[in-house]
Amino acid sequence: xxxxHNIWKSYRNKSVLKGVSFKIEEGKIFxxxxxxxxxxxxxxxxxxxxxxxxxxxxxxxxxxxxSLKENEKVAYRKKxxxxxxxxxxxxxxxxxxxxxxxxxxxxxxxxxxxKIQCSLKEVGxxxxxxxxxxxxxxxxxxxxxxxxxxxxxxxVLLLDEPTANLDPANIIIVENIIRNYAKNNGLxxxxxxxxxxxxxxxxxxxxxxxxxxxxxxxxxxxxxSPRDERVAKFVRGEIVFG
Amino acid sequence: MSPFSLFIDFLNEEIISxxxxxxQVSLSAVLLGSIxxxxxxTLLALKDFRGKELVIxxxxxxxxxxxxxxxxxxxxxxxxxxxxxxxxLLYTPWAMILAQFIMSIPIIxxxxxxxxxxxxxxxxxxxxxxxxxRRQLVWIVINESKVGILAAIVAxxxxxxSEVGAIMLVGGNIRYLTRAxxxxxxxxxxxxxFDTAIxxxxxxLSTSFVVNLVLTKLQSKYKPNSKKGFKPPRLSD
Numbered sequence: 001x002x003x004x005h006n007i008w009k010s011y012r013n014k015s016v017l018k019g020v021s022f023k024i025e026e027g028k029i030f031x032x033x034x035x036x037x038x039x040x041x042x043x044x045x046x047x048x049x050x051x052x053x054x055x056x057x058x059x060x061x062x063x064x065x066x067s068l069k070e071n072e073k074v075a076y077r078k079k080x081x082x083x084x085x086x087x088x089x090x091x092x093x094x095x096x097x098x099x100x101x102x103x104x105x106x107x108x109x110x111x112x113x114x115k116i117q118c119s120l121k122e123v124g125x126x127x128x129x130x131x132x133x134x135x136x137x138x139x140x141x142x143x144x145x146x147x148x149x150x151x152x153x154x155x156v157l158l159l160d161e162p163t164a165n166l167d168p169a170n171i172i173i174v175e176n177i178i179r180n181y182a183k184n185n186g187l188x189x190x191x192x193x194x195x196x197x198x199x200x201x202x203x204x205x206x207x208x209x210x211x212x213x214x215x216x217x218x219x220x221x222x223x224x225s226p227r228d229e230r231v232a233k234f235v236r237g238e239i240v241f242g
Numbered sequence: 243m244s245p246f247s248l249f250i251d252f253l254n255e256e257i258i259s260x261x262x263x264x265x266q267v268s269l270s271a272v273l274l275g276s277i278x279x280x281x282x283x284t285l286l287a288l289k290d291f292r293g294k295e296l297v298i299x300x301x302x303x304x305x306x307x308x309x310x311x312x313x314x315x316x317x318x319x320x321x322x323x324x325x326x327x328x329x330x331l332l333y334t335p336w337a338m339i340l341a342q343f344i345m346s347i348p349i350i351x352x353x354x355x356x357x358x359x360x361x362x363x364x365x366x367x368x369x370x371x372x373x374x375x376r377r378q379l380v381w382i383v384i385n386e387s388k389v390g391i392l393a394a395i396v397a398x399x400x401x402x403x404s405e406v407g408a409i410m411l412v413g414g415n416i417r418y419l420t421r422a423x424x425x426x427x428x429x430x431x432x433x434x435x436f437d438t439a440i441x442x443x444x445x446x447l448s449t450s451f452v453v454n455l456v457l458t459k460l461q462s463k464y465k466p467n468s469k470k471g472f473k474p475p476r477l478s479d
Binding site: 045048050074077078080081082084086088090091092100101104105148152 | 362364365367368369370371372373374375378382385386388389464
């Protein structure tokens with residue numbers, strides 16, 4: 001379980017996150033929805049310990065991971081995998097990109113090949129294994145990044161607008177992969193600015209505007225009976241944030 | 243007589259030894275310079291310490307180090323009464339290697355530093371997110387900047403093979419011992435043997451072209467062109 005407690009973050013005296021709190025259990029997909037610049041990416045980076053909050057706590061199975069020493073942080077980071085909004089691939093072949101993460105996390109060398117093939121098959125890139133990563137299209141590159149994350153068998157998957165730059169066919173592929181991952185007891189924290197995508201995928205949704213969560217509820221309640229008037233208008237398409 | 247047979251006649255034992263010495267000296271100096279310069283450039287790029295900006299400024303300044311100044315200082319150090327006099331290196335190929343080695347260090351350090359700091363922060367974040375420790379992170383960053391690091395080596399080699407002032411001073415341009423292509427060109431020009439000087443110039447240009455061609459081929463291998471939509475992350479991303 002991941003519990004985000006009262007997270008604040010400021011850059012040069014400007015508050016980006018203002019007391020963000022939520023919790024999410026295994027097997028669930030939690031979606032942070034909000035306009036560009038609302039602080040969605042910063043939340044994910046703080047959970048992955050790539051950025052430090054000004055204050056607040058992140059509890060990973062009741063352990064405050066932000067208070068740990070660097071080597072202990074690495075151990076917890078290795079339980080998670082993050083997919084960045086823009087594909088982040090290294091200057092090497094497709095299969096070598098996946099192998100990089102597996103080697104860093106010291107997976108058994110004898111199963112590397114099998115794991116690489118499984119994850120490439122899952123994202124439909126098995127035939128691209130020996131191609132150079134930089135020759136892939138944008139959609140293929142994003143799917144390869146997802147394969148890199150899935151191959152690591154993380155307990156927590158952090159996805160930063162994973163479908164933002166994809167065509168409809170690729171969106172369906174990626175959404176199915178995320179659903180399957182959650183079905184196998186994985187925990188997904190997912191950001192998007194697409195209301196319809198959040199409705200299709202998420203178990204719980206939080207609407208983040210200007211660094212504050214306006215409402216957090218189950219997908220059914222969020223769309224069916226929102227408590228906040230702004231959320232109701234957002235759901236009806238009467239407000240476009242940002 | 244055809245130009246080719248004239249050229250073959252020209253390639254006597256002395257010319258071959260001059261050419262070989264030039265490349266031995268420059269390649270050795272650049273190899274040693276890489277062993278020192280690449281780790282230094284990496285350290286400058288990845289480690290924060292007090293006075294870092296000053297070190298970077300000094301490195302950039304020394305990238306334009308005048309060869310005759312290096313030659314003069316080294317000459318004074320290596321001469322009989324100098325600090326390194328007992329080593330008896332003056333007027334030997336070792337002194338020439340030492341001079342070019344000193345000049346190659348700031349070039350390789352400065353250009354390696356530039357290549358490494360140009361690695362996008364996103365790739366570094368991703369590596370940290372994967373769980374990379376400091377050693378793994380350094381390896382990943384060097385691997386990502388290998389095209390730039392290779393460019394640093396190419397630039398250092400280009401500077402070394404065409405350098406004349408320093409190796410003239412510490413090598414002495416001694417026939418069959420320390421005469422390199424550039425110092426030989428200077429000698430033959432001063433004695434009015436322009437045909438020989440020009441031929442040596444052509445050898446210098448064409449052989450360094452071959453060496454650079456190999457290094458450029460390596461660069462292309464490391465950096466394939468993105469033919470489709472995906473573009474690797476840029477510094478500005």
